[in-house]
Amino acid sequence: MPSRILIIEDDISIAELQRDYLEIHDIQAEIVTDGFEGLNRALNEPFDLIVVDLMLPSMNGFEICRRIREKKNIPLVIVSAKKEDIDKIRGLGLGADDYITKPFSPSEFVARVQAHSKRYKQLTGTGQQQEYLERNNIIVDKAARKVFVLGQEVIFTTKEFDLLVFFMEHPNRVWTKEQLFRQLWYMDDLDGDVFTVVVHVGRIRDKLKKGKLSELPIETIWGSGYRFNS
Known part of the structure; x- marks a missing residue:
């Protein structure tokens, strides 16, 4: 069963680039451009991984990570133009599993998403391995x-x-x-x-x-x- 990814990103050109590269690799991806709506869907729908930007309308990515991590162990990947170490430390400290800076390599982005998604499926028993x-x-x-x-x-x-x-x-x-x-x-x-x-x-x-x-x-x-x- 293909992975299902939620992309929370208000720059639609970047979000569509992420989605297109994921779908080329048989990963289903859905886009949300508003932070609050993204959080609501992340908490209430079955996704295998969440990709989240930090600077979003209505709710920033740090708050989204914090609130998702309070409820779920789903993998969180931050993709942001904020390159300072303090932002990376804060994001990872709030429970993000990875932090990718913009501009990013599409192939690297896909590889990281695939790795985290595969690991999550193994942990939850939804992949081929049931350990x-x-x-x-x-x-x-x-x-x-x-x-x-x-x-x-x-x-x-x-x-x-x-x-x-x-x-x-x-x-x-x-x-x-x-x-x-x-x-x-x-x-x-x-x-x-x-x-x-x-x-x-x-x-x-x-x-x-x-x-x-x-x-x-x-x-x-x-x-x-x-x-x-x-």
């Missing part, structure tokens, strides 16, 4: 067995990791403690050991909370079990 899971500001590297909460690594034990992965791979469904015990501990004879599920869920929640996650995705469904809300 990463990403939900609710939690990213799991299954191959390396690492968990990142809001970009910071949080250490999980083996069983905590396996239980978190299971929840993330099966979201929005209620699992009883007995079902989780059988799935993760591979035992049919419970002998009261379902309490270990309660303990592990509690530990996972504590670690996500320490990772500064404001809303914990694992919800207790009283009388039933647990559900991972995505």
Whole structure:
């Protein structure tokens, strides 16, 4: 499936140049010339990457980056005529993944967009590689067995990791403690050991909370079990 890119740029000639080069490489691109409209679409539509200028009508690119990054981990690429290091530092500090200065090489622009978009698809499991899971500001590297909460690594034990992965791979469904015990501990004879599920869920929640996650995705469904809300 081709990548879908949003270009937020008020100079229509530059925006169309970006779009044309992306579409030559089978990347779908859409143009918005107003900052506020661009932010609204970025937050409410499924894009694989956002290209944003800094000097825009109604809302500047710095504010757009800040507000997108509060809600999404989608790649952000700034393309701007502002060449000072302080602008680059500020943009990257607000969560942009890359900063390209104008005038730019179209081939370099496409290469950078492709690289960030491919990486994002790998992280979210929408590309061919499925080694990463990403939900609710939690990213799991299954191959390396690492968990990142809001970009910071949080250490999980083996069983905590396996239980978190299971929840993330099966979201929005209620699992009883007995079902989780059988799935993760591979035992049919419970002998009261379902309490270990309660303990592990509690530990996972504590670690996500320490990772500064404001809303914990694992919800207790009283009388039933647990559900991972995505």
